[in-house]
Amino acid sequence: MDRDTVTWRGYIPAVTTPFTRHGALDTGALHAQLAWLVDEGVHGAILAGTSGEWFSMSAGERAELFTAGARHRSAAFPVIGACNAFTPGEAVAHARAAQAAGLDGILLTPPPYVVPNRAEIVAFYRAVSDATDIPLTVYNWPRGCVVDMDTDLLSELADLENVVAVKNSTGDFSRFLEAMYALEGRVRYFGLPTDGLGADLALLGHGDGLMGTGGVLGRDHPGFWDAIDRGDRERALELGRRDRVLMREWFRPDYGARFGNQQAVIKTALRLRGVPAGFVRAPLLDLAPHETARVEATLRGLGVETVPLRDE
Numbered sequence: 148m149d150r151d152t153v154t155w156r157g158y159i160p161a162v163t164t165p166f167t168r169h170g171a172l173d174t175g176a177l178h179a180q181l182a183w184l185v186d187e188g189v190h191g192a193i194l195a196g197t198s199g200e201w202f203s204m205s206a207g208e209r210a211e212l213f214t215a216g217a218r219h220r221s222a223a224f225p226v227i228g229a230c231n232a233f234t235p236g237e238a239v240a241h242a243r244a245a246q247a248a249g250l251d252g253i254l255l256t257p258p259p260y261v262v263p264n265r266a267e268i269v270a271f272y273r274a275v276s277d278a279t280d281i282p283l284t285v286y287n288w289p290r291g292c293v294v295d296m297d298t299d300l301l302s303e304l305a306d307l308e309n310v311v312a313v314k315n316s317t318g319d320f321s322r323f324l325e326a327m328y329a330l331e332g333r334v335r336y337f338g339l340p341t342d343g344l345g346a347d348l349a350l351l352g353h354g355d356g357l358m359g360t361g362g363v364l365g366r367d368h369p370g371f372w373d374a375i376d377r378g379d380r381e382r383a384l385e386l387g388r389r390d391r392v393l394m395r396e397w398f399r400p401d402y403g404a405r406f407g408n409q410q411a412v413i414k415t416a417l418r419l420r421g422v423p424a425g426f427v428r429a430p431l432l433d434l435a436p437h438e439t440a441r442v443e444a445t446l447r448g449l450g451v452e453t454v455p456l457r458d459e
Contacts, residue, residue, distance in 0.1 A: 150335045152311050156355050157372035160362035161196035163414050165425030172208050174215040176423040181219040183422050187365035196229040203428045213248035225251035233258050235274035242279045252282035259292045276309040284312040290401050298326040305334045314358045341371050341387035349375045361413035396445045407434045415442045419453040
């Protein structure tokens with residue numbers, strides 16, 4: 148497999164996993180959320196990522212989520228399942244569940260908390276690639292894994308049989324660019340910012356888009372990349388500036404939340420838009436009233452209509 152095995156491009160958000168107020172997995176709300184994203188023209192979705200609270204889900208729940216999400220996949224809306232885990236055996240089991248559900252691919256970080264060395268990271272990815280037959284996205288996520296994979300390591304992983312894409316969330320933009328150029332023509336590369344620099348790089352043919360978070364602005368997010376495809380830089384920048392407002396008001400440069408937690412911020416924003424995104428599951432906490440007010444103020448400042456929150 149290589150980058151041409153898949154057609155992934157544009158804006159593919161890591162979506163939230165809806166839970167009820169009592170913590171049960173709510174696949175009905177998931178269907179509504181994914182249907183809304185499809186209607187908004189979003190270019191795909193990632194299930195059970197960091198935004199999807201994989202860390203508080205059982206293996207059975209993750210498989211159930213993959214099966215439910217697969218109902219929405221199409222050529223224009225690929226659905227990818229995150230298989231993050233502490234051991235290769237667990238990751239392989241999640242990958243097989245994604246493949247059995249019919250998902251278009253999987254996404255995988257190095258094992259979090261463990262801080263593995265380079266050889267251990269390669270062995271981890273090789274075990275998953277060798278045990279499955281599904282396109283694999285390597286996710287460099289230093290904030291969550293305390294490992295910032297450099298260009299040489301990402302290049303070695305790109306040589307594995309099933310690797311077709313890299314999502315690079317390094318905070319070091321020079322390393323981001325170095326890896327982008329080194330991997331061009333081999334794998335799809337996600338993480339371009341929605342600002343002038345990101346637009347210019349994309350217009351020059353570099354990178355494949357952004358695997359972002361939540362998609363709370365709806366069609367604004369895919370609109371940036373669609374404008375790039377049309378060569379309309381000004382429209383792309385207009386939409387990108389709205390995305391930059393969210394990133395500045397809600398998140399720090401390392402993608403951590405400025406208040407509450409990232410998952411609750413995104414779920415609250417979606418619920419304020421009338422999308423049934425549900426509640427977070429422990430150990431996370433839902434936003435306090437003053438934090439919810441901050442989210443609503445940002446949306447209203449962008450001209451986004453909000454609805455009263457329902458406690459269900």
